[in-house]
Amino acid sequence: MEQVDVLIIGAGPAGAVSSAWLNKNKYKVLVLEKQKFPRFVIGESLLPHCMDHLAEVGFIDNVKKHGFQIKTGASFYRGDHKTDFLFADQFTNGWSWTWQVKRADFDNILINSAIEQGVPVKFECEVKTVESNDTEQVTTYTDNSGKTHTVKSRFIIDASGYGRVLPRMFNLDAPVSTPPRGAVFCHIQDTKRKPEESGNIFIHSFNENSAWIWVIPFSDQTTSIGVVSDSSLVQDFYADNGAKFLQHIRNFPELKGRFTSEKTVFEPRTILNYAVGVKQLFGPGYVLCGNSTEFLDPVFSSGVTLATGSGIRAAKLTHKTLSGEKVDWMNDYENILRRGIDVFRTFVLGWYNGDMQTIIYSKTMDPELKRQICSVLAGYVWDENNPVVKKHKTLVPTLAKVIKINQSDPVQ
Ligand SMILES: Cc1cc2nc3c(=O)[nH]c(=O)nc-3n(C[C@H](O)[C@H](O)[C@H](O)COP(=O)(O)OP(=O)(O)OC[C@H]3O[C@@H](n4cnc5c(N)ncnc54)[C@H](O)[C@@H]3O)c2cc1C
Numbered sequence: 321m322e323q324v325d326v327l328i329i330g331a332g333p334a335g336a337v338s339s340a341w342l343n344k345n346k347y348k349v350l351v352l353e354k355q356k357f358p359r360f361v362i363g364e365s366l367l368p369h370c371m372d373h374l375a376e377v378g379f380i381d382n383v384k385k386h387g388f389q390i391k392t393g394a395s396f397y398r399g400d401h402k403t404d405f406l407f408a409d410q411f412t413n414g415w416s417w418t419w420q421v422k423r424a425d426f427d428n429i430l431i432n433s434a435i436e437q438g439v440p441v442k443f444e445c446e447v448k449t450v451e452s453n454d455t456e457q458v459t460t461y462t463d464n465s466g467k468t469h470t471v472k473s474r475f476i477i478d479a480s481g482y483g484r485v486l487p488r489m490f491n492l493d494a495p496v497s498t499p500p501r502g503a504v505f506c507h508i509q510d511t512k513r514k515p516e517e518s519g520n521i522f523i524h525s526f527n528e529n530s531a532w533i534w535v536i537p538f539s540d541q542t543t544s545i546g547v548v549s550d551s552s553l554v555q556d557f558y559a560d561n562g563a564k565f566l567q568h569i570r571n572f573p574e575l576k577g578r579f580t581s582e583k584t585v586f587e588p589r590t591i592l593n594y595a596v597g598v599k600q601l602f603g604p605g606y607v608l609c610g611n612s613t614e615f616l617d618p619v620f621s622s623g624v625t626l627a628t629g630s631g632i633r634a635a636k637l638t639h640k641t642l643s644g645e646k647v648d649w650m651n652d653y654e655n656i657l658r659r660g661i662d663v664f665r666t667f668v669l670g671w672y673n674g675d676m677q678t679i680i681y682s683k684t685m686d687p688e689l690k691r692q693i694c695s696v697l698a699g700y701v702w703d704e705n706n707p708v709v710k711k712h713k714t715l716v717p718t719l720a721k722v723i724k725i726n727q728s729d730p731v732q
Contacts, residue, residue: 324350326638327459327473329447329486331357333370333624334610335479336430338631338638339439340377345639349439350471352461354446354483357431358424361481362505362591364536364544365521365621366391368407368415369699373628379433386429388419389539390519394621394697397574398525398681411691411708412700420521420536422507422544445469447485450476454604474605475638479631481611487598492608494597498616498669502554502592504565505534505546507585512578513537523619524574525681527553529674532619533572542585545569548618551592562588594618601657602649609634614661617668625699626664630657656702663701666712675720682723689719 328339331353339351374380393406408416419426435441444464451458457473478486487493522535531549538544547557547565557565565588570580596615601608610627633653641647670676679685679693692708704710 322350322469322471324348324471324473325642326350326475326477327352327457327471328477328479329459330354330478330480330483330610330612331431331441331443332361332427332479332481332610332627333430334481334612334627334631334634335477336427336434336631337373337377337379337628338477338479338609338635339441340379340434340437341632341635342639343434343437343439344377345635347639347642350473351431351434351439351441352445352447352459352471353431353441353443354480356444358428361423361427362503362546363423363618363621363623364421364538365394365534366418366421367621367625367697367699368418369701370625370628371415371418373625373632374430376632377434378437379430382429382433382436383419383426386425387539388421388426389537391418391420391521392416392519393694394523395520396523396525396680398677399574401681401683403680403685404520405690405694405697407694407698409691410694410698410700411688411706412695412698412703414695414698414700420538420544422538447480450486450489450606452476452486452490452603452605457605474642476606477631477634477638478606478608478612479610479627481627482596484596484612486603486606486608487596487612490603492599494599496595496597496616498595498672500551500593500595501548501617502551502590502594503546503548503618504554504558504562504588504590505544506562506566506588507538507542507544508569508579509582509585510537510541510543510578511582513541513543517578521621524572525677526572529672529677533569533575534618535575545579554590554592558588558590562590601654607634607638607649607653613657616661616665617671619671620664620667620697622664622699622701626657626661629660629699633657660701663696663709663712666716667696670716670720675716678720678723679716684723684726
């Protein structure tokens with residue numbers, strides 16, 4: 321029977337950074353990954369704050385070598401009106417850029433960087449059962465020949481993303497309060513792109529506040545494009561191999577014919593009801609991070625940054641626990657993580673109820689407020705010096721109300 325200090329389930333961004341951090345700090349780790357890498361996963365627009373996490377575990381140089389598209393900001397369009405947020409002009413003192421990545425390549429580079437540093441990773445090994453208590457975890461997994469193995473560990477980090485291994489096993493799933501939404505998307509040739517259309521991601525609002533298009537340009541003249549909306553519209557767009565979806569993006573006025581004759585790289589795919597919630601983020605001998613915790617919505621590209629941020633934090637507290645220190649997992653992990661998630665939650669709920677769109681598309685936005693909002697869009701959601709972070713719950717609806725009653729704002 322194998323025996324390690326920490327077993328990590330999943331080799332996505334959360335698993336890669338947490339395993340690398342623990343390995344650097346001399347723990348015997350093992351990563352079990354169900355799939356063969358590289359593998360496709362959606363989530364291609366990163367946020368600058370995730371660069372802090374990648375730098376902390378020494379991954380940046382390897383990612384740089386690949387030549388991913390640099391991302392310097394986000395542009396929001398409603399009809400003809402456009403608002404740009406540039407990360408170079410933000411409130412928090414942080415990274416001013418990041419990347420737009422094909423996740424198959426990006427995730428492969430991350431986990432291979434961990435392997436280079438000495439992390440053992442077993443691909444095509446699926447975790448099947450976990451028996452967990454304070455001091456010893458017993459996990460079984462099957463390899464690609466179907467053979468079952470057992471591994472004992474002192475701690476488990478669940479970084480299994482949408483696999484949600486421990487939330488399912490331990491009945492931790494919690495209902496989500498948002499209506500069911502989904503996405504239909506593809507990668508598409510993008511040969512007509514202008515130079516200024518590369519270094520940002522583009523969000524186009526349509527159907528009042530209920531639907532939007534993402535455009536995430538890659539460095540190889542292809543682009544990820546998708547529509548997010550309530551599940552019924554997404555299902556309608558996805559029918560007949562995404563016929564209505566393709567028609568929509570080919571004819572969408574603000575895309576100005578950019579994709580009219582462009583070929584898709586793969587047929588449109590769909591994800592329905594992507595939002596997930598969880599009752600608790602830790603338990604005796606285990607912690608959840610990344611998408612095995614909560615995922616609300618992709619509109620502000622928070623997923624990978626929350627995955628790397630929670631992965632590093634989980635690793636650091638696991639280290640403290642295993643070195644015999646008393647750890648307050650509720651205060652030092654769950655509450656802190658949920659504080660950041662809650663800032664994004666306010667932005668997401670405000671996006672769909674219209675408040676955030678009123679603010680983002682306001683033509684009279686105060687430059688300082690814009691810099692503060694920009695830092696949230698850059699992922700710096702734990703910077704309590706930022707008034708938009710500190711007071712997000714009251715600030716967003718109040719600001720939207722003020723903008724709406726301000727008759728001089730020509731948007732209203
Ligand atoms: C439509 C949509 C668009 C999105 N767009 C963005 C975006 O633009 N930017 C962004 O940052 N995020 C985005 N996201 C979110 C992003 O996809 C996730 O937040 C991110 O992938 C989470 O990383 P992770 O490491 O937690 O999990 P994952 O990347 O999902 O990795 C988990 C790994 O665990 C493995 N695994 C699962 N079960 C088992 C098992 N039983 N045994 C062993 N291994 C297992 C899986 O094979 C997988 O490789 C989007 C999400 C959706 C739905």
